[in-house]
Amino acid sequence: MGVNPDTRELLGAYALDAVDGDEAAAVAELIAEDEDAERELHRLRGAAAWVGATEALAPPRDLRTQLLQRATPVPEEVRIYRMAMARHEDLLDAVPAEALDRPTANGLTVGDLVVHLAAMESAAAETVGFEQTVTDETEVVARTRHYLDAVGDDPLGRGRRAWRDAVDALDAWAVAGGEQGGLPWNGFTVSRRTLLATRAFETWTHDDDIRDALGRERLVPHPVELGVMSDIAVNILPFCLDAAGTTPAAAARLVLTGDGGGDWLVSLDGDEHPEPAVTITMDVVDYCRVVAERIAPDECAATLDGDAALGRTVLACASALATL
């Protein structure tokens, strides 16, 4: 997509928050595509921050106490959920209106995908008592269609608000100490940790779909997030195999490399198997993208030690529960 040459001239004003919304979106697009512009913006923002520092003034003493009272520690799954949702919101801020009709990996347009995420987030929130008026439908495609009808041609307005309401409801429930388990989700009964991590995982996946459609670089979540999401993505393997119609009487060891990875011994049929029949070693981000059905197993470098045929079956079935 083309960038107006005048946009670069806006960098100083942007660093001073002195541009309007459309211009801010144009600068966001410029710095996403142009490393020199991004470097210049950081430099100008650094200078602006120091201009601000010339006004340093001690706040009242009790402000620190008030802050620390409000900044309560939250469980890990809530933290990663917030990170993923906040990044989605940042991405929505940078989606130009003219990009809403572009197609994404799963056939939906960018705008449709924004609405799909609202439909799914509200479905997750409904499991913990959130009330919405769009539809009672739970099947993914049909529910998304209802939301598309309700949102009309305003995915970044009405669609985003519906999504935000659901996120706020889930967050409030989790922070208030909502149930740890027994939550119905996509035909399974899951824990709070799984529910929130699954939402973070799907949001990351679709955000990358949107980034692809916008010509932006894909994003790798922070290792803290990857650690939780990869754990969920490994532990659903037996269910994936079951959904694909196979239950090998064996265990597989998964060694996912890179920050946020780990080492798991997973029984593929629910019975105890002290030794793995196969060890699958691969990059943690690649594995997550295989599970999300965004890359095929043969597109990534995986090492299979032991029963290689079983290893290939495991990876081929790893995306069996992916939807859209």
Place this chain on the structure above:
Amino acid sequence: MTAATDWEHDVHRRLLEGDQGALGECYDQYSSFVFGLARRVIGDRRAAEDVTQDVFLHLWERADGFDPVRGGLRTWLGTIAHRRAVDHVRREEARRRRTEKVGNQASVAPDVEEMAVAIVTAERVRAALDELPPEQRAAIQLAYFGGKTYREVAVELEIPEGTAKSRMRLGLARIADVLEREGVGQWA
């Protein structure tokens, strides 16, 4: 642009792990900066306190948004604090009252708790600001402390919009030049 310090990498990791002590350290280091900036832009002490709390709560909840590899915490906090302060100003439609203060309000002395290096650097920045061509300084101050868009600055200074944009870009670049030339560590 200078990369973040070891301390910033350390508090970043601890914030992501939910360590409240790390938030306290960041607050101790940068609260005077954030509060002073918000107070100058908004002009109202209570509102500046609210913005200060919001900025540090944002750090607590969105520590992943700060990337120590790409720059220092001061720049990150300053960007958020300024945007929120300006949003507040624009929301409250109190621009005119503050504009009257810009240009004739004496600078507030830095807090004694701020790191010594920050005080020294702030002095250098103040000097760099004073050395800017007056038209660049006016454009930066009207936008940054007055909460005005470059179009409003252009109207106020009776200059073309393109000139207002250029003055902001050139003025900030010149301040960055001074800081780099003087070897001010950790300035970004």
